[in-house]
Amino acid sequence: xxxxxLNGDPVRLRLDPEMPLLFALRDAANLxxxxxxxxxxSCHACTVLVDGRPVRGCQMQLRExxxxxxxxxxxxxxxxxxxxxxxxxxxxxxGFCDPGFILAISALLATNGNPSDADIAAIPNACPCGxxxxxxxxxxxAAAEMSRQQRQQTASQPAQTRAEAGN
Ligand code: FES
Ligand code: FES
Numbered sequence: 001x002x003x004x005x006l007n008g009d010p011v012r013l014r015l016d017p018e019m020p021l022l023f024a025l026r027d028a029a030n031l032x033x034x035x036x037x038x039x040x041x042s043c044h045a046c047t048v049l050v051d052g053r054p055v056r057g058c059q060m061q062l063r064e065x066x067x068x069x070x071x072x073x074x075x076x077x078x079x080x081x082x083x084x085x086x087x088x089x090x091x092x093x094x095g096f097c098d099p100g101f102i103l104a105i106s107a108l109l110a111t112n113g114n115p116s117d118a119d120i121a122a123i124p125n126a127c128p129c130g131x132x133x134x135x136x137x138x139x140x141x142a143a144a145e146m147s148r149q150q151r152q153q154t155a156s157q158p159a160q161t162r163a164e165a166g167n
Pocket of ligand 1: 035036037038039040041042043044045046047056057058059
């Protein structure tokens, strides 16, 4: 049995510990946002977040996940700025790669609020439909929106809290 926090809920997976996370999510937890796109670990369509970092669900076994915090595209619930930017920029094409890209980009922007073209190009997810230009626009739009939200949040803090936080 593997105990994880899945999209905010404690979950016990009574499954073979050798099972890849991707299949536990899709076939046991009924979370089909993460996609099975290849058999060699190259496409990253199966990307989910484990402890905030993007991982390929097909390459990680349940035995590696005891106590982990797992977030799938369903856990973002359509409210993440990357999802909003995706829609605004009409970034998707067939949609197959969208969940993996969106989670990878959300992790990137959590640590790098102003990614360069090289940072964006380094996202390892593949899109055979050629959606890369729209995806890059969505990354920039989401980064700008997250930065705006952060400024707004800082400005709304009481002055003493800002001073204590060094803002
Ligand atoms: S399904 Fe292609 S890398 Fe996981
Ligand atoms: S794989 Fe079709 S839009 Fe990326």
